[in-house]
Amino acid sequence: MIACRDAVERLWSYLDRNIDGAQEDELEQHLGLCRHCCGELEFAKQVRSKLASSADTPLEGTARERLQKFAQRLGER
Amino acid sequence: MDVHAAAPEAAPSFVTLIEPHLDYLYAFARKLCGERMAAEDLVQDTLLRAFRAQDSLRNRERPRYWLTKVLLSASADQWRKDAPHEHDVPLEDERFSLFDTLVEEDPLPYSDRLHLDFLDLFDDDSLTASLQRIHAAHRTALVLAYVYGYKAREIAELTGTTTGTVLARLHRGRKQLEKALWEYARQRGLLKGEPRT
Numbered sequence: 001m002i003a004c005r006d007a008v009e010r011l012w013s014y015l016d017r018n019i020d021g022a023q024e025d026e027l028e029q030h031l032g033l034c035r036h037c038c039g040e041l042e043f044a045k046q047v048r049s050k051l052a053s054s055a056d057t058p059l060e061g062t063a064r065e066r067l068q069k070f071a072q073r074l075g076e077r
Numbered sequence: 078m079d080v081h082a083a084a085p086e087a088a089p090s091f092v093t094l095i096e097p098h099l100d101y102l103y104a105f106a107r108k109l110c111g112e113r114m115a116a117e118d119l120v121q122d123t124l125l126r127a128f129r130a131q132d133s134l135r136n137r138e139r140p141r142y143w144l145t146k147v148l149l150s151a152s153a154d155q156w157r158k159d160a161p162h163e164h165d166v167p168l169e170d171e172r173f174s175l176f177d178t179l180v181e182e183d184p185l186p187y188s189d190r191l192h193l194d195f196l197d198l199f200d201d202d203s204l205t206a207s208l209q210r211i212h213a214a215h216r217t218a219l220v221l222a223y224v225y226g227y228k229a230r231e232i233a234e235l236t237g238t239t240t241g242t243v244l245a246r247l248h249r250g251r252k253q254l255e256k257a258l259w260e261y262a263r264q265r266g267l268l269k270g271e272p273r274t
Contacts, residue, residue, distance in 0.1 A: 008174065012247070012248075012251055013244075016222070016229070016247075018229060018244060039176060040174075042192075043175070043176045043192045046193055046196055047196065047254070047255075048223050050196045050199065050204065051204070051219070051220075051223040051224050052223060052226070054108070054201050054204050054205070054224060055104065056104060057103070057104035057107050057108075057205075058100065058104075059099060059100045059103045063113065063117055064099065066117065067099055067103070067121065067124070068092070068096070070121050070124060071091060071095055071096075071099075071124050071128075072092055074091060074124060074125065075091040075092050075128075077128075
């Protein structure tokens with residue numbers, strides 16, 4: 001069985017589906033037996049979720065006006 | 078002559094083309110630059126470049142993807158000047174585990190969901206600030222992959238590199254992010270007993 005260090009190295013690639021079949025099998029075998037790495041996997045999911053939830057920073061009103069005016073000035077050229 | 082034939086539609090104005098994407102461009106620029114004014118400057122630079130190449134924009138089926146590429150080009154020109162070399166991640170950062178550090182340091186002793194509560198300390202501004210501690214090339218890959226959901230091969234195409242390089246940047250970026258979140262929380266006094274700065 002692979003060591004925890006190797007398993008943790010693969011977790012994000014596993015979630016990204018950027019891992020080959022043999023490595024995936026080894027990881028899943030490890031996760032089936034290791035509570036610590038299951039915790040690491042859950043935390044990796046939470047960090048990813050945190051990043052994804054930050055996608056929609058609203059554009060402040062004055063910044064929006066400035067950028068719209070900038071685009072309009074470009075369009076008038 | 079068919080007098081009822083529809084008149085040819087006027088081409089949409091530049092403003093009409095970019096307006097639906099302004100929020101996205103600004104949010105993306107904030108993640109890459111951190112500061113609001115720097116983000117606004119980057120979006121302006123992007124709009125200028127897009128305007129100069131707008132014929133290309135009009136013919137695109139995925140304008141947002143195309144605008145992303147323009148913004149990344151503008152951003153890369155900036156960070157290549159500021160930090161031209163990708164730094165190796167120090168060995169101590171390679172070995173750093175935020176998951177383990179939280180268990181060992183127990184910075185939120187009253188929490189029964191320690192790891193989630195730690196992440197809840199971060200609002201959008203503090204998450205953006207933490208991202209600024211990561212090398213620009215690694216940060217760019219992280220933001221594209223995990224904030225906006227691009228696949229590694231798309232990131233390679235968007236940033237003009239190989240998928241292998243993107244995967245390496247994501248790996249380094251994730252390790253730096255773990256350290257950056259921990260250091261930010263410590264230095265800003267978000268944890269127990271730390272003076273707020």
